[in-house]
Amino acid sequence: MRSSDFCIAGGGIIGLTLALELHRRGAEVTVVERDIPLKQASQAAAGMLAVRDPDNPPELLPLSELSIDLYPAFLDRIERLSGQRVPFQTTVTYQSVGHSSLRPAINLPTGLIPGDDGLSRLEEHSLDPRQLAPALLTAVRNTSVVILDHTTIESAPPAGCLISTLGPWGAPPAAPRKGQMLAVSVPASFGLDYVVRTEHIYIVPRLQGPRAGQAVIGATVEDAGFSTHTEPASLARLRGLAAAFLPAVADETDFPIVDHWAGLRPYTPDNLPMLGEIEAADPGSTKRFVATGHYRNGILLAPATAHVMAELLTGEVPSVDLCRFAPGRFGKA
Template identity: 30%
Template sequence: MTGTRYQTDALIIGGGVIGCAIAYELAKAGVKALVLEKETLGSQSTRAGAGMLGAQVEMMEPGPFFELGIKSRALFPNLQEELRELSGIDMELQTPGIFRVAVDEADRAALLARQSWQTAAGQRAVWFEDEELRSELGDLLTPKFGALYLPDDHQVRNPQLLLALAASAKRLGVQFIEQTAMVGFLEENGAVVGVKTIEGEVRANRVILAAGAWTGLIANQLGLELPIYPVRGQSFLLDSFAPPTPFTIYTHGCYILPKRNGQVYVGATEEPQAGFDRRPNLRSLAVLSTQAINLFPSIGQLPFAAPLAGLRPGSRDGLPFLGPVPGIEGLYLASGHFRNGVLLSAITGRVIAELLTGNAPSVDLTPFAVDRKVVPQTADTTPTHSI
């Protein structure tokens, strides 16, 4: 099939939580939007993610990324009500907080330092020594070095958040096309004006790349070299009528999240060497199971429900890319969120909608600019990249 199949104002490439959040915010702003997804909505990292709103637990230092996470986390209570009113679907926001358990003396010192700068930034962070921790969580936990309690870091259930965003956006007029991959860009006079698919063209005034781990590959079609790469994450679900704790328990390499539907989420590995292979494997799940049982022995009695695996969109400096692509009119990026796609979905949707409607972004996007100089997080021989 050839010719123009769809015409829209904003075309979003990628139907994960980021793409759906952008679609929802654009629709709220009165922008005609269409989401193009090569598989099914949320079938990539969104499906496999934990759903943590870890604005504090995930951040190692103060700075723009920490501030971005805090601002996004604050949007979720109102977002929950908006989406529930529009769609009738509850994202299952849970607010008991997160315990970040120290694994050794060095980890303890680092967490105490984190408590200091986070409280100085106006955030709540409470230290629990072992006996206090046992009184709060019971003797099922096996702590040795204390834990940092973050009462304002929450969680949602990813499938519910995605459904609520998509259903609400659709009710506001957004079109969704699934099982349809783009095969190239449409360009006119140096501007991107849409994409080509096997089924025909989709033309748009603005195109937003929100394709997760695949964003770099897609950008290559325009000659852009983006340091976005896949990082496989494996996790699994356990069945429980009554999860052993209402809190999220988190430590190096492992976190345990009780879900409102009775399941317990255990995650997650980080495997950049896996490339685009999304298949779970026995070794990784065995290591993760051992870590989880050592952290919280009682979950070893829970029945196994299902393995999960997805590809997170990593970036060399750990920061997402948000905003217009310099030199290519009509093209925007919203990718590279790595482990924080759910947390940052709310603020990402908001700022992209602000940009496309001519409003000043509610946060400074300079640290996340597409043309920033990207310095790797760890010293290695990998060259830095810019576009």
């Protein structure tokens, strides 16, 4: 096998987006994936580009803002390489702000009730990861990037640098946090064209593509190892939480469940990603870097992560200060 400038371990949204960015900069890139690319969390996500979700750590904001600025060019490049357009599904989110001082939304859409909480209207996009994933994979395959399915790091070809984007399957302290989700069919007459999000629930409609007319409801947060089983009681609880804001969702006849699944989010103890170089035990060994731990924001942060990691890997000063995301903050990996 030929050598590469960079070998990326992990074929999820982060790994493939980084491969695409490094290729754009002229590098020879190989991606090794122990299973098949984009099979795990990349397609399980809801697809909210939640830059200003109040539950996000404030340290994440500069990286999030960079990522949303990069998103149009990112999607354009995917379309040019793959011939597949990935549209934004929604442009508005109604965010529960609890009893904070934020002003509640006015002119609420039909069917949406604020309950005891205020609702803030955010100009925020969402997309369907199940549209993004195949388009991204096709785009990468249409470059000189080599993707090796069913391949482990141990059998990877030689490279000048190794980057782990293995998510919860990488080294500690990255760990899996299970999230169960369901999708319901939404009557066209209901007019659900916005996202509803609270601390414990979100409702994300699909307006274009093969899942148009559905809405994703999620998600549980569970320490359940690598289990991806769904449980009827958990799905029922999610529907009940959603109905507190959209009462019509409780009607199982008009809003039947059409799908359910669970994904594994890559979690770190401080809810921040790990981006940077890992200290090598042997100074003469291959340089190793990590880009993982994006938790609930992998889809949002993929373009910015690829951008700043490519800058770091090619000797440039990253556009965002990565000190807060240094892998060494948890000790030796």
